[in-house]
Amino acid sequence: MDKKVSFDEERCKGCELCIEACPKGIIHLADHFNSKGFHPAAVTDEEQAKCTTCLLCARMCPDTVIEIFRPERVAR
Amino acid sequence: MSVKVFERPKALSSVIFHYCPGCTHGIIHRLVAEAIDEFGVQGKTIGVASVGCSVLAYNYFNVDFQQAAHGRAPAVATGIKRCLPDRTVFTYQGDGDLASIGTAEIVHAAMRGENITVIFVNNAIYGMTGGQMAPTTLLGQNTTTSPGGRKPERAGRPIRMSEMLSQLEGPAYIARVSTHNAAQVARAKQAVKKAFQAQVDKKGFSMVEVLSTCPTNWGMTPNEALKWLEENMLPVYPLGEFKTEPGLPGPSAAKTTVPTREVKTD
Numbered sequence: 472m473d474k475k476v477s478f479d480e481e482r483c484k485g486c487e488l489c490i491e492a493c494p495k496g497i498i499h500l501a502d503h504f505n506s507k508g509f510h511p512a513a514v515t516d517e518e519q520a521k522c523t524t525c526l527l528c529a530r531m532c533p534d535t536v537i538e539i540f541r542p543e544r545v546a547r
Numbered sequence: 548m549s550v551k552v553f554e555r556p557k558a559l560s561s562v563i564f565h566y567c568p569g570c571t572h573g574i575i576h577r578l579v580a581e582a583i584d585e586f587g588v589q590g591k592t593i594g595v596a597s598v599g600c601s602v603l604a605y606n607y608f609n610v611d612f613q614q615a616a617h618g619r620a621p622a623v624a625t626g627i628k629r630c631l632p633d634r635t636v637f638t639y640q641g642d643g644d645l646a647s648i649g650t651a652e653i654v655h656a657a658m659r660g661e662n663i664t665v666i667f668v669n670n671a672i673y674g675m676t677g678g679q680m681a682p683t684t685l686l687g688q689n690t691t692t693s694p695g696g697r698k699p700e701r702a703g704r705p706i707r708m709s710e711m712l713s714q715l716e717g718p719a720y721i722a723r724v725s726t727h728n729a730a731q732v733a734r735a736k737q738a739v740k741k742a743f744q745a746q747v748d749k750k751g752f753s754m755v756e757v758l759s760t761c762p763t764n765w766g767m768t769p770n771e772a773l774k775w776l777e778e779n780m781l782p783v784y785p786l787g788e789f790k791t792e793p794g795l796p797g798p799s800a801a802k803t804t805v806p807t808r809e810v811k812t813d
Binding site: 481530535 | 549550552553567570729732769770
């Protein structure tokens with residue numbers, strides 16, 4: 472399964488605005504640090520499936536850390 | 548297969564912002580860059596940076612930039628736009644820059660109806676210099692130069708630039724938007740696009756006032772700051788469109804100023 476939400480960890484400053492914005496509550500701060508010394512935002516691989524690609528986290532992110540991928544619709 | 552539906556706009560460079568964690572400057576930079584991308588004018592846009600935290604905006608936008616003296620961005624933008632009328636010219640100013648030292652420049656650029664776009668970031672405090680009182684500081688708000696809160700008998704009352712400038716005949720579009728949640732950010736994007744549209748259509752001066760936070764100098768976490776903005780700033784700075792020239796997309800504004808009649812001279 473492809474990732475729906477990806478974080479550019481080096482850009483993240485751990486401000487937690489995306490955590491508050493996420494309606495599914497799947498974003499958390501990772502335990503590790505980035506090179507600036509911040510805990511970057513992350514979504515675990517298991518929680519990726521819960522992402523609805525609503526873009527709210529990306530819209531609130533002040534550092535454009537987040538990229539969103541939406542599964543392509545297959546015509547039936 | 549999946550499609551990328553959200554990425555960093557092309558009009559932003561890859562440089563990491565120097566802004567504090569949770570500072571909404573980053574959101575507003577992105578909105579402006581997305582508008583530039585969507586109008587397809589990256590190659591012929593000239594930004595004018597102010598003095599304040601956004602002084603380094605020229606590092607972050609992938610467009611031509613000019614740095615202006617404190618508060619003088621609308622005057623510099625006037626010169627650029629008059630020399631190069633085919634360029635999209637915008638200024639990016641904070642409240643310490645636009646509403647304080649630059650009041651004369653902004654009022655007269657608006658009065659002349661210069662065909663420029665102004666992005667006015669209002670966070671009710673001087674951010675870069677360490678959290679001093681700004682003209683936009685709320686009554687009772689603690690800052691380093693108003694310990695115990697801003698008192699009206701000493702320091703006056705907060706200045707509402709959007710309402711003030713919308714009384715003039717020059718501006719084509721004036722709106723106030725906010726960044727306190729994702730829905731408001733989406734609305735802010737529409738307002739920024741409309742302001743650029745006004746310039747593309749040669750309607751005249753356009754300004755978007757964006758309510759913003761300063762978690763560091765307000766002494767709050769980024770999320771607390773967004774809540775503080777919603778609870779305290781919105782009653783003082785109501786959101787909405789204060790002036791919309793007919794012909795711009797979207798609902799027309801409730802208030803439009805009546806143009807002054809020309810005096811006939813023989």
